[in-house]
Amino acid sequence: MSSRNVATATPRAGSGTLQLFGNELSTQFRRRRTWAMLAALALIPILLGVAIRLVGGSSPGRGPAFLDQITGNGLFVSLAALTVAIPLFLPLTVSVASGDAIAGEASHGTLRYLLIAPAGRVRLLLVKYLAAVAFCLSATLTVIAIGALVGWILFPVGPVTLITGTQVSVGEGLLRLLAVGAYVSVSLCGLAAIGLFLSTLTTVPIGAMAATAILAVAAQIVGAIPQLDAVHPWLFTDRWLDFGDLLRSPIAWDSFAGNALLQGGYILVFGFAALTRFTTKDVLS
Template sequence: MLPVDATAKPPRGSAWSLLGSELKVLFGRRRTWALLLALAAIPVLIAVAVRLSSTVPAGRGPAFLDRISQNGLFVAFTAMLVSVPLFLPLTVGVVAGDTIAGEASHGTLRYLLVAPAGRIRLLLVKYAGALAFCVAAPLAVALAGGAIGAALFPVGPVTLLSGDVIQPPEAALRILLIAAYLAVSLAGLSAIGLFLSTLTVVPVGAMAATVVVSVVSQILGQLPQLEWLHPWLFSHYWLGFGDILRQPVLWDSFASNAVLQAGYVAVFGALAYGRFATKDILS
């Protein structure tokens, strides 16, 4: 049994080396790359399906689907919209749920704490790694969507939701802004996954619970009887990136989303620390 020492200060520079090691391990895993490749496959499948189909009925299917054949940049917009409800939360849930529970299941958590890292520092590093994946996941969808769209369809000026027309370079910047919006949107879910990961030594359980929480939040967000609760759900602003497709860009949803996610990070980060700082590490 390891004694609890949340105040131990590691040598200077050890936090950065620990973060570098975490990112190296995370992005060196075949599972991480399999998740990113699975996300990148979404725009590829959409683009190939549109390319092989003779017509795309207007008004049916995801937003922007009927515009893809005229402008390949809409592949990225459509793919990110399709990825939000399930695929992005699923992959983030896998990574976040594995943060602490994965180390415990492999018997390495004890050795990480024997090293001069400190529990709070280790927790912060694990969350930073999960946040890095939150950035990489929507970026993989955006880049794959832009690449396959440009390869299979013509690329030209994009008509925004406000009716304004922008040139492809600015449209590419809007795609990256949407990816950033989604990365912020996933920060709260990642904090929930970190907390759930401190409750068990079975990573699959934490992963599944994180995904279930995501699904439940979205279901609650669809119930009109719970309209009073909707602004407090971490998934409430997930689809608010439509404001980025206006001229000028409306930042209200971005700011409200960031504040909401910061609240979830603070609450579940504190819960994760409270649990982890008093937990007996036996493996």
């Protein structure tokens, strides 16, 4: 192949990947299941905000983090809702999105046609994972956006008092919320890689979804046992709730970097495992 042909082939491959990714996103966000999961996540800040509005705030130190600060500033609805959603609800929805990635296509008999298209196994796997990451981001932003909206409607909104006691403007407070959303989205990327790998092992989507969700719960249980503290730093759930450093003045980025490094390790390990499995898998359906 001449250098000219190579030069023209590369953009076509890149545009083909972008087109495939666009098609995957379109398919994912046209599903009723996706919108049902996002709606369920949106209910968390709504129910939380309405409950606090009706019965009043909790005493300091009782209930989820930030719950006692909601009545003073509605922006804390988002943070309290995230704290509630991270241990179970967000991992559950991400497990569904990632566990269905390959197994769902196989169960519907469309996987072979996607590979004949030709999408290529490596490119298809990459696109499926990126779509799962996009869902991680949209799920987290749903909780944050609805929480901020509910808080703005039901409670006073003003300068945000950080955990260090410093007050910042509403605008900076919203930027901090977005930074926390980025932190949580990164936290879920490791779980999405695990779900993608499990999805390559079966043609039964519910099996991959359930296994991914169970692993997320099991990792958190292990992380809560003091006798197993030697393995805690290696758990993909270990830093899920460490976004408080983004609410300090100045911001301490060490937790964000450490979490990104941890999730990156899981992405590499399980991404490679998924790639090895999928590229050698005999696709019969």
